[in-house]
Amino acid sequence: MDQTREPASAKRSLIDPSSRVPLYHQILIILRNQIFSGELRPGALLPGEQELADLFNVSRITAKRALNELADAGLVVRERGRGTRVCDAPPPPTxxxxxxxxxxxxxxxxxxxxxxxxxxxxxxxxxxxxxxxxxxxxxxxxxxxxxxxxxxxxxxxxxxxxxxxxxxxxxxxxxxxxxxxxxxxxxxxxxxxxxxxxxxxxxxxxxxxxxxxxxxxxxxxxxxxxxxxxxxxxxxxxxxxxxxxxxxEMNLKRVRRKEGMQWQSLAPDTSVRVEEK
Incomplete structure (x- = not known):
């Protein structure tokens, strides 16, 4: 297994702080595309949180969230003390x-x-x-x-x-x-x-x-x-x-209303609800 760290090829011009798209999500997309294009090969180590933060000129929290989202998508594995590496067989893109x-x-x-x-x-x-x-x-x-x-x-x-x-x-x-x-x-x-x-x-x-x-x-x-x-x-x-x-996908919270218990979206700007039937 090749665990040599490969450059993220980060281009700060691809990160737009004025965009509606959160910075962590912009970084996620860039890294995701590098994985599926083969620029980051299976087994390759990604930059650490601080290194990624420096590359994209963002906070460490933002970099950490981008890496965590990649892990949640099954594209990378994060191991304490060993870093973040690309999965041997990343799932098909979605x-x-x-x-x-x-x-x-x-x-x-x-x-x-x-x-x-x-x-x-x-x-x-x-x-x-x-x-x-x-x-x-x-x-x-x-x-x-x-x-x-x-x-x-x-x-x-x-x-x-x-x-x-x-x-x-x-x-x-x-x-x-x-x-x-x-x-x-x-x-x-x-x-x-x-x-x-x-x-x-x-x-x-x-x-x-x-x-x-x-x-x-x-x-x-x-x-x-x-x-x-x-x-x-x-x-x-x-x-x-x-x-x-x-x-x-939708995040839901169980809430009590006068009509009874209901599921309500956690997003503050939506009125979507799922009622118990």
């Missing part, structure tokens, strides 16, 4: 996010994944799109279909609709290089909040081909309406995820 942390995770996607634009056009709004964007049925909207790739493998199939005036502010090429929220914010859209639903569906033949799965395979079906500070819907997105590549 992306995990909390339901309430979707906006933060959207920013991470641009760091960890690639995108292929399959369709980019202006189309009449179908009934579901018109209802979501609060426009008249048949009104022109910008529609994009993309596939997001994680380490070269398709992870999700995205269908986005935005009002025409917003869609005209960027083009197909930009959609292939930047997250849609980033493009909208660059052009003056001030995103405030969103409402999303998560369910399950089966892959139709077109989606199955794009995601490299069999037709009829189960998929996570996420639909989200994003609003700006004026409460205007500025994006309606449907994302179909391969469940082997993407997971949602």
């Amino acid at each position: 992306v995990k996010t909390s339901v309430e942390g979707w906006f933060e995770n959207i920013s991470l996607m641009g760091v960890a994944t690639d995108v292929e634009v399959l369709e980019f056009d202006y189309v009449p709004a179908a009934a579901e799109v018109a209802e979501a964007l609060l426009v008249e049925p048949g009104a022109t909207v910008q529609r994009t279909v993309r596939v997001r790739l994680l380490d070269g493998e398709p992870m999700s199939y995205l269908i986005t609709h935005v009002p025409e005036d917003i869609g005209r502010s960027f083009d197909r090429e930009e959609m292939g290089h930047f997250p849609l929220l980033t493009l909208m914010e660059r052009h003056g859209v001030k995103v405030a909040d969103a409402r999303q639903t998560v369910s399950a569906t089966l892959a139709d033949p077109e989606v199955a081909r794009a995601l490299d799965v069999h037709a009829g395979s189960p998929l996570l079906d996420v639909r989200r309406v994003v609003r700006d500070v004026n409460d205007r819907p500025v994006e309606f997105i449907r994302v179909l995820y391969r469940p082997d590549k993407y997971q949602f």
Whole structure:
């Protein structure tokens, strides 16, 4: 087993203190990509907490959390007195996010994944799109279909609709290089909040081909309406995820309410609850 310490190749330019993405998560993504790319080989020792903190100009607590998150994901093993080493057989790459942390995770996607634009056009709004964007049925909207790739493998199939005036502010090429929220914010859209639903569906033949799965395979079906500070819907997105590549998780706390005992999310900015049935 090769336990020679390999350089982390840390580039401080990849760490953005002004980003919504926490610093520990930015470091986690960089190290994770180095593991899956082979730059950090099985058995290789990672920098220690203090060394990692110095490399990225962050606190030791931040560096420690990044390493702990890698360990929780099964990518590294942390042993007291022996350091942190890459697992001999790291699990296949996946992306995990909390339901309430979707906006933060959207920013991470641009760091960890690639995108292929399959369709980019202006189309009449179908009934579901018109209802979501609060426009008249048949009104022109910008529609994009993309596939997001994680380490070269398709992870999700995205269908986005935005009002025409917003869609005209960027083009197909930009959609292939930047997250849609980033493009909208660059052009003056001030995103405030969103409402999303998560369910399950089966892959139709077109989606199955794009995601490299069999037709009829189960998929996570996420639909989200994003609003700006004026409460205007500025994006309606449907994302179909391969469940082997993407997971949602939620931290819950048992609380007593007048209706009885319930599960409530620990996140302060979400009202998601799971009631006992």
